[in-house]
Amino acid sequence: MQKDTLCLGLLSLGPRSGYEIKQMFEGPLSDFYSLSFGTIYPTLNKLQDEKYVSCKQLSQSKKPDKKVYTITKKGKDLMKDNLLGDASAYIRSGNFGDQIKSEFFLLLLFAKYLPQETLDTVLNERVLFLRQKLEQFKYDGPVPSDLQALRNEKSVAFIRGLATALIESGLNYMEKNRGKLN
Amino acid sequence: MQKDTLCLGLLSLGPRSGYEIKQMFEGPLSDFYSLSFGTIYPTLNKLQDEKYVSCKQLSQSKKPDKKVYTITKKGKDLMKDNLLGDASAYIRSGNFGDQIKSEFFLLLLFAKYLPQETLDTVLNERVLFLRQKLEQFKYDGPVPSDLQALRNEKSVAFIRGLATALIESGLNYMEKNRGKLN
DNA sequence: ATTATATATATCATCCTGATATAGATACCC
DNA sequence: GGGTATCTATATCAGGATGATATATATAAT
Numbered sequence: 537m538q539k540d541t542l543c544l545g546l547l548s549l550g551p552r553s554g555y556e557i558k559q560m561f562e563g564p565l566s567d568f569y570s571l572s573f574g575t576i577y578p579t580l581n582k583l584q585d586e587k588y589v590s591c592k593q594l595s596q597s598k599k600p601d602k603k604v605y606t607i608t609k610k611g612k613d614l615m616k617d618n619l620l621g622d623a624s625a626y627i628r629s630g631n632f633g634d635q636i637k638s639e640f641f642l643l644l645l646f647a648k649y650l651p652q653e654t655l656d657t658v659l660n661e662r663v664l665f666l667r668q669k670l671e672q673f674k675y676d677g678p679v680p681s682d683l684q685a686l687r688n689e690k691s692v693a694f695i696r697g698l699a700t701a702l703i704e705s706g707l708n709y710m711e712k713n714r715g716k717l718n
Numbered sequence: 719m720q721k722d723t724l725c726l727g728l729l730s731l732g733p734r735s736g737y738e739i740k741q742m743f744e745g746p747l748s749d750f751y752s753l754s755f756g757t758i759y760p761t762l763n764k765l766q767d768e769k770y771v772s773c774k775q776l777s778q779s780k781k782p783d784k785k786v787y788t789i790t791k792k793g794k795d796l797m798k799d800n801l802l803g804d805a806s807a808y809i810r811s812g813n814f815g816d817q818i819k820s821e822f823f824l825l826l827l828f829a830k831y832l833p834q835e836t837l838d839t840v841l842n843e844r845v846l847f848l849r850q851k852l853e854q855f856k857y858d859g860p861v862p863s864d865l866q867a868l869r870n871e872k873s874v875a876f877i878r879g880l881a882t883a884l885i886e887s888g889l890n891y892m893e894k895n896r897g898k899l900n
Numbered sequence: 901a902t903t904a905t906a907t908a909t910a911t912c913a914t915c916c917t918g919a920t921a922t923a924g925a926t927a928c929c930c
Numbered sequence: 931g932g933g934t935a936t937c938t939a940t941a942t943c944a945g946g947a948t949g950a951t952a953t954a955t956a957t958a959a960t
Binding site: 754 | 948
């Protein structure tokens with residue numbers, strides 16, 4: 537999916553600044569996709585130039601000004617068109633996997649070259665990390681208003697449930713089988 | 719993990735060509751990490767210049783020549799040093815997650831903008847893909863000789879078991895809950 | 901004879917990331 | 931008060947990885 541479509545998609549959930557879009561990638565979307573500031577800001581400027589989004593400078597008390605972008609009708613049309621094209625391309629491509637770069641699995645792969653103590657720490661930290669993730673995906677309390685729209689999506693409920701199931705089975709496996717690494 | 723260390727690590731399993739390293743990333747490692755030709759070939763040349771690997775030109779019948787790289791003592795030392803440094807960096811970084819870019823999850827996220835039929839196809843293809851993956855991870859028969867070393871690693875048994883558990887729980891969840899997307 | 905496919909190496913433009921710069925504002929501490 | 935650290939916020943850019951492309955040999959298919 538191209539960055540334009542992705543940014544438009546996130547703005548379709550409600551007006552946001554570039555910084556807030558980045559926060560979504562660092563937070564609730566971090567396990568699925570990410571874009572850097574160096575991509576987000578130029579993309580928003582381009583989308584604004586081409587009238588796919590409008591921009592309001594917003595003064596805030598206690599914080600610097602921010603530029604809040606709102607998706608336009610033209611932007612929504614482009615987004616829907618592009619999403620349809622992306623879905624078709626995904627289907628046609630025959631490549632249904634995700635692009636993953638996992639430092640953790642590489643360290644596991646070469647575990648025999650690591651001191652037992654180091655490997656133990658790596659595994660312990662990973663387990664703690666996954667337990668935290670699990671809490672986050674299960675958490676059902678109030679969220680910041682700009683994330684509420686995300687939370688309300690039907691698809692997000694499905695995704696959170698899936699993530700929960702995956703993490704639980706992963707943790708379960710690791711607890712029962714980490715002895716195999718020794 | 720830097721590309722040098724990763725290539726050395728793969729060569730530590732046995733001599734290989736750049737093309738064969740790429741095949742590992744396309745095959746058994748595809749769910750964990752990947753490097754492109756544009757990274758692999760220059761890396762191997764650099765490692766050879768600095769005597770971390772040696773290179774033999776190999777004539778093959780029925781195939782073009784290939785350059786088979788073998789890790790040297792110096793290379794193994796560097797690899798072990800770097801792996802230790804990478805593990806320490808991983809622990810110190812506080813970032814224990816993986817870097818993921820998932821077209822599938824983005825399409826799910828924006829599912830409400832897709833026709834039901836398109837979404838169905840996306841999900842069906844993903845399920846078929848995961849079933850194939852599952853077969854691959856479970857498969858215990860003979861493998862090409864250059865992949866046997868990988869298969870023999872203790873850590874690989876652990877990783878394959880983990881991948882199997884994850885995929886099974888993911889498939890199970892999707893079968894039971896895909897109605898939630900409608 | 902031509903097209904397609906697989907093996908094999910190499911290079912390069914394009915694009916993205918990670919780092920850095922800048923800046924306003926708050927908060928803590930001595 | 932002054933120093934430092936942190937958070938919010940936007941922007942830019944060097945460096946590096948990817949995806950595409952080029953080249954070449956050999957087999958298989960049409």
